[in-house]
Amino acid sequence: EAGVAQSPRYKIIEKRQSVAFWCNPISGHATLYWYQQILGQGPKLLIQFQNNGVVDDSQLPKDRFSAERLKGVDSTLKIQPAKLEDSAVYLCASSLGLSNSPLHFGNGTRLTVT
């Protein structure tokens, strides 16, 4: 089966600019996650979708980050305006959504904010 697809692979922007990341989950996976992984740290959950509804966005900095999954399939994560501390790898993951369903991760988008 095809894995979780993410693009772009790398992105360099200046602070205060905006950026968007795209994720295409594994076909049939109801649950989609965005994680932020700062260099040297473990991934931190930003937002979790179940189909096209948000399940948990408690750790999403909503003043600058937004995410949507309009048709319950693909998702985009946007940052506007970006700050230096947003430099990280943004990982998308998907799962069938059951309690015993493992998460499958994409390769991530590495964002550098200068």
Added chain:
Amino acid sequence: AQKVTQAQTEISVVEKEDVTLDCVYETRDTTYYLFWYKQPPSGELVFLIRRNSFDEQNEISGRYSWNFQKSTSSFNFTITASQVVDSAVYFCALSEAQGAQKLVFGQGTRLTINP
């Protein structure tokens, strides 16, 4: 709140040595899942194992083995006869057992296997 601690930031061993990666967790849930993921230099997170909190049996898969001890809230991972291809960052993670999984990750242990 849930928390996972991987005290070993970096480990370096020579090929064929055995190595153990430590993981200690905190949770108020009575049922939960524990995981190990591998992150090679390419960046993707590769699922290795999931353990239910009710199942304290140790597990072995080839050169990999996992030791779950609920009494000490630990879920350690041992690689036997390590190989250069085992070099990666390894993450331990915790999730509540209800609903879709929501992983809380440790800080990771960078494992380097030298030839």
